[in-house]
Amino acid sequence: MNSSFQETPEWSDILSGRDWSSTPLGPPEKWPEDLRKTVVLILESIQGRIEERATELAAANASLVQEAAERLRIESRLQHFVEGVVDYALFMLDPNGIVTNWNTGAQRIKGYAASEIIGRHFERFYTPEDRAAGVPARALQTAIREGKFEAEGLRVRKDGTTFWANVVINPIRDDKGELLGFAKITRDVTERHRAQEALQRTQEQLAQAQKMEGIGQLTGGVAHDFNNLLTVIIGNLESIRRTLGTTPLDHERLGRSIDHAMRGAERAASLTQRLLAFSRRQPLDPKPVNVGRLVAGMSELLRRTLGEQVAIETVLAGGLWPVLVDPNQLEVSILNLAVNARDAMPGGGKLTIETANAHLDEAYARAQTEVVPGQYVVLAISDTGVGMSREVQARAFEPFYTTKDIGQGTGLGLSQVYGFVKQSGGHVKLYSEEGYGTTVKLYLPRLMAEQDVLVEPEQVHHTPRSRNGETILVVEDDEDVRAHSTGILRELGYDVLEAATAAAGLQLLHGHPEIRLMFTDVGLPGGMNGRQLADHARSIRPDLKVLFTTGYARNAIVHEGRLDPGVSLLTKPFTFSDLARKLGDMLDEASAPPRVLLVEDDAMRQMAVAEQVKELGYRVEVAGSAAEAISKVRLMADDIALAIIDISPPGRGGDALLSELRALNAHLPVVFTSPDSGSLPRRFAADPFVVLVRKPYTGKDLKSAIDRLRMA
Known part of the structure; x- marks a missing residue:
């Protein structure tokens, strides 16, 4: 550093260029030597710092210029890349869905030039139906919520034509997570979609051809077997007719022809049942x-x-x-x-x-x-x-x-x-x-019930007949089948009324209170089937027994391959003994005392209450748990007249159990038993078919509760 003020002209110029007259020091030439040196040192230090900072700023500015140049180069390459993609529409949207840029592929696929679409809302690419349904807005909301939206659907070009598009929308955010807009990629997949549709049509045609081949084989097999059986039946019936015209009557030949015809008919019935079994249309009674x-x-x-x-x-x-x-x-x-x-x-x-x-x-x-x-x-x-x-x-x-x-x-x-x-x-x-x-x-x-029950097919070795000449209503539209049915019933000793339609059957029910049972076909003409007829009939006569018959398991009484709860069915063709046994079982059951379901897990209490119920004239079915109770109601359905349920049966709460039982039997009357008089579930408090009896209770208390339910 120069120690002499006179030897540093740059500082002399600086110092002399200022008006010092107003300062106590006066002009620099009059300053003491030490002061001048100190000022010079300070000024040189400042100058050195300024030069260092200038150098730093110059270097930083050069770096910024270089980075800006590199960014421009990358953006240019990216822009060229985006513009070079012609198979995809690549464009940006602002947060409101306004198009902010547009590539060549977008123009080729959608038909708009950049000048025509930038600044417009992207919803114009959607069909009027999608716009009315709010599809574009939901797409952006999904992208914001889930980080991505992807879908396929019809989109509209500038000329109004549509194409099948695969669309991907991604949200773009800054470093702080603020939404800047959306990147949208659209691909024309119309050809692929057409190819898929063509493949699907081909597969459907192949499946239809295979189906028709299968139906042809099935039909041919049925025709072959039934023609053989009909040959046996018709041939022997003709033989019977010829034999009846001979004198003297050949009883042995007549009996032989009848036996052969019956065997052919039985084989035909068996064949029909096998066909129904294969098609999963036979009415199962599990x-x-x-x-x-x-x-x-x-x-x-x-x-x-x-x-x-x-x-x-x-x-x-x-x-x-x-x-x-x-x-x-x-x-x-x-x-x-x-x-x-x-x-x-x-x-x-x-x-x-x-x-x-x-x-x-x-x-x-x-x-x-x-x-x-x-x-x-x-x-x-x-x-x-x-x-x-x-x-x-x-x-x-x-x-x-x-x-x-x-x-x-x-x-x-x-x-x-x-x-x-x-x-x-x-x-x-x-x-x-x-x-x-x-x-x-x-x-x-596996049947998920706690009691292992074996229900064996009943072995009946006799043909039960009417005991008291009960009246039966037969509703059957086929005249020959109706004549066959009524003939069997009269031979069995029943009084018979007959109708060809549901409407005629209802008229007879109104006019004949003595009818004990209705025997009706499921399929009836006139707009009311057999199940609907039975529902109407029971609204008039709740105690009426109904026996259905059908040659095919129809949805009116069969759901998911099983008979509806409480439904009695006799499938066609039926024999004399089949109808006799079914009617005998149903009418005997109708004369039996009502059945009460008792749900109680305490063994001693179970026995005591069962005796009380029997003394009141009821039959008792006992269940030790909720699961067992549900199983019994599922099996017996309408045969259970009333249930007596502990408020807290093992397995679930009493209200939950009642809800499940009501799903199986909508109007099942229930007596809840509980040590707490206020424990009746709130949801059933106003139900006229629910009564609470407080423990301990007597047979008189139980009778009073049952009487209230039967009067409801």
Whole structure:
């Protein structure tokens, strides 16, 4: 640093350029040497700092210039890239959906030049229907909420034509998370969509062709079998007619012709039932069944059917869960499988029937068709016969497919088994190896009830007749069927009224209070079917018994393959003894005392209350838990006249139980029992069909509560 003021002209210039006259120091030339040196030092320090800062600013400015240049270069490349994309419409929207930029692909796909669309709302790309429904706004809201919106749909070009578009919208935010706008990508996928539609049409046409081929095979098989059966029936009826014209009457020939005609008719009825079973349209009447006991009860029947050449072995597991199936149809299925096994062992062999509890997990269920994971009872029927090839196994459950000789089988046995099990919610699995035999496993869903009940098919060896000449109303539109039905009823000793339509049947009900039972077809003309007729009839006569008949399981009384609760059905064709037994059962039941369901878990209390109810003239059904009560109401439905329920049954609250019971029986009267007089669930407090009895109570208290309900 220069120590002399005179030797630093730049500072001299600076100092001398200022007017110092007003300062106490005076002009610089008059300052003391030390002061001048100090001022110079300060000024030089300031100058050095200024020069350093200037250098820093220059370097920083150069860096900024370089970054700006690089950013411009990148933006230029990105702009060229965006402009070069012609297969995608790439553009930006502001937060309100206004288009802010536009690429070449957008112009090619949508038809707008940038000058025509920038500053306009993007909703113009949507159809009028989508705009009216608020689709564009919802798309932006979804993108904001979920971080992305993606969809396919029709979009509109500038010229008004539409195309199928794949659209993706992403929100753009700054470093603080504030929404800046949206990036939108649109792709024209019209050709792909057309290709998919064409493929779908082709698949549908193929499926329709396969369906028609299947229907053709089914129709041909039905026609073949029914023509054979009709030949037997018609031929023997003609023989009967010729025999009746001869003198003297050949009773032996007449009886033989009648027997042959009846066998043909029975085979035709069996064929029809098998067809219904395969199509899952037969009306099942499921009941709680112990499969082990049912199999044990069939042992004698199986031995007589299969003959001495087939050894039968049963391996029945203990502690078998109950299942809810139609016991008659299960017996038919077992018999079908056993007969198939016998035919596969022409030289004799061994038939093994096994039962066990099983669990089908989710992994197994996913690999099968129409299988729900859960607990099942498995019934396995195995033979030591010739087995099946892979080709035969693949078609084994098809209707009318058989490897037997002509006249040796209809090909409906396995298809009937398959249809019945599937209709019951179960699963069928076939295992076979040529030369080593076959195993068919039936998986039947476990009945989740606490009581193991076996309901065996009733064995009736007599034909019950009318005891008191009860009056029965027959409603049937087919004149021949009506004549057949009324003829049987009169022969059984019943008084009969008949009607061809539901309206005529209702008129007879109004005018004849002595009618005890109505026997009606489900399908009736005139706008009112049999179920609707029954509902009207019971609104007039709540105590009226109704027996339905039909040749086909219709939705009026069958839902999900099962008879509605409380429905009694006699399927066509029916015999003299079939109708007689059904009527006898229903009318005997009608004369029995009303049935009361008692829900009580305490054993001692259960016994005491059951005796009180019996003394009041009722039959008693006991349930120790909510689950058991639900199961009994599901099975007995309208047969239960009243329920007595502990306010807190095991398994769930009394109000929850009542809600489930009411779903099965909408007007079920209920007596709640509780030690607390104020414990009646609030939601049922105003229900006229619910009464609370406080514990402990007497038979008189119970009678009073029941009388109140019966008067409600």
